[in-house]
Amino acid sequence: RAKEEGRNTYRLYRADMHARDHRDLALETALRNTAETGEGLAVHYQPLIDRDSGEVRGAEALLRWTSPELGVVSPGDFIPLAERSGLILPLGRRLMTLVAGQLRAWRKAGLAPPPVAINLSARQFWQQDLVDEVRRLYADFDLPPGQIGFELTESTLIDRHQRAAATLEALRELGCYIAIDDFGTGYSSLSYLQELPVTTIKIDRSFIRGLGQSRGSVAILAAVTGLARELGLRVVAEGVETEVQLEALKAYHVSLIQGFLTGRPVAADTFRECYLVRPPR
Ligand code: C2E
Ligand code: MG
Ligand code: MG
Ligand code: MG
Numbered sequence: 508r509a510k511e512e513g514r515n516t517y518r519l520y521r522a523d524m525h526a527r528d529h530r531d532l533a534l535e536t537a538l539r540n541t542a543e544t545g546e547g548l549a550v551h552y553q554p555l556i557d558r559d560s561g562e563v564r565g566a567e568a569l570l571r572w573t574s575p576e577l578g579v580v581s582p583g584d585f586i587p588l589a590e591r592s593g594l595i596l597p598l599g600r601r602l603m604t605l606v607a608g609q610l611r612a613w614r615k616a617g618l619a620p621p622p623v624a625i626n627l628s629a630r631q632f633w634q635q636d637l638v639d640e641v642r643r644l645y646a647d648f649d650l651p652p653g654q655i656g657f658e659l660t661e662s663t664l665i666d667r668h669q670r671a672a673a674t675l676e677a678l679r680e681l682g683c684y685i686a687i688d689d690f691g692t693g694y695s696s697l698s699y700l701q702e703l704p705v706t707t708i709k710i711d712r713s714f715i716r717g718l719g720q721s722r723g724s725v726a727i728l729a730a731v732t733g734l735a736r737e738l739g740l741r742v743v744a745e746g747v748e749t750e751v752q753l754e755a756l757k758a759y760h761v762s763l764i765q766g767f768l769t770g771r772p773v774a775a776d777t778f779r780e781c782y783l784v785r786p787p788r
Pocket of ligand 1: 553568569570581582583586595599602626627628658688689712745746747748765766767768772
């Protein structure tokens with residue numbers, strides 16, 4: 508009997524595995540097609556707001572995918588798959604071109620778009636020709652220095668310090684600002700912050716969520732803002748959803764806010780209507 512049961516369990520397990528494999532495979536096939544054609548890809552832009560002046564100081568570019576076969580797929584599902592499969596390289600290239608094209612179009616229309624941050628996963632950051640690609644992008648789309656910045660996570664930078672520093676230096680020379688995304692969630696030694704030319708840290712949503720609820724979150728906020736001040740880094744709070752959180756951030760002089768409270772990620776046209784104004788002549 509035990510043997511019988513064991514075998515059934517095994518079969519169940521196998522069936523389950525097959526279903527999952529099948530879904531993953533369908534998703535990967537669809538994503539591969541999209542990486543080749545660009546069909547169904549779009550970019551949403553989320554504003555970075557200066558709480559004191561209400562001005563837009565930047566935007567984060569976020570990839571959106573509607574698969575012709577599968578419908579809307581959330582980034583939480585397709586980005587990890589893209590990273591695992593290597594498809595993040597062609598997809599990331601497409602995103603960069605879409606963003607640069609949008610920025611050029613806005614500038615040609617007489618608008619003054621703020622710096623736009625592009626997320627880079629480890630695979631993209633460590634690819635040989637990243638800096639050349641970014642340099643070419645600036646040239647091909649006539650972008651002024653600083654128009655594009657990048658967000659990287661701690662885990663991407665930690666292993667190979669010295670090479671990371673060289674790449675970041677080169678990006679800084681192009682005027683790009685460099686933000687550490689999801690700050691505080693990696694298991695980092697903090698020393699890399701003073702060794703690498705980063706400009707900004709983005710406090711992760713998980714700490715912002717706890718503000719007004721847990722003393723731990725306030726303690727972390729105090730520590731992170733103190734550290735940033737000493738090192739001369741800009742601080743951005745991400746995932747701000749409530750007035751209570753906003754108030755707590757005010758007490759620690761965090762004025763750069765990105766979250767649903769100040770603005771959700773929106774399509775390019777909406778972003779233009781809501782956040783871009785013509786500069787005075
Ligand atoms: P992330 O870089 O940390 O981006 C912030 C995420 O938080 C976005 O989710 C955004 O929609 C969401 N968010 C912003 N404000 C709030 C808020 O107030 N409350 C809540 N609950 N969420 C908020 P999204 O667009 O689903 O992206 C998820 C992740 O996927 C991103 O996290 C980023 O790591 C990755 N990702 C998105 N686009 C790209 C891309 O073009 N390239 C790469 N490599 N990764 C990307
Ligand atoms: Mg990000
Ligand atoms: Mg983030
Ligand atoms: Mg995050």
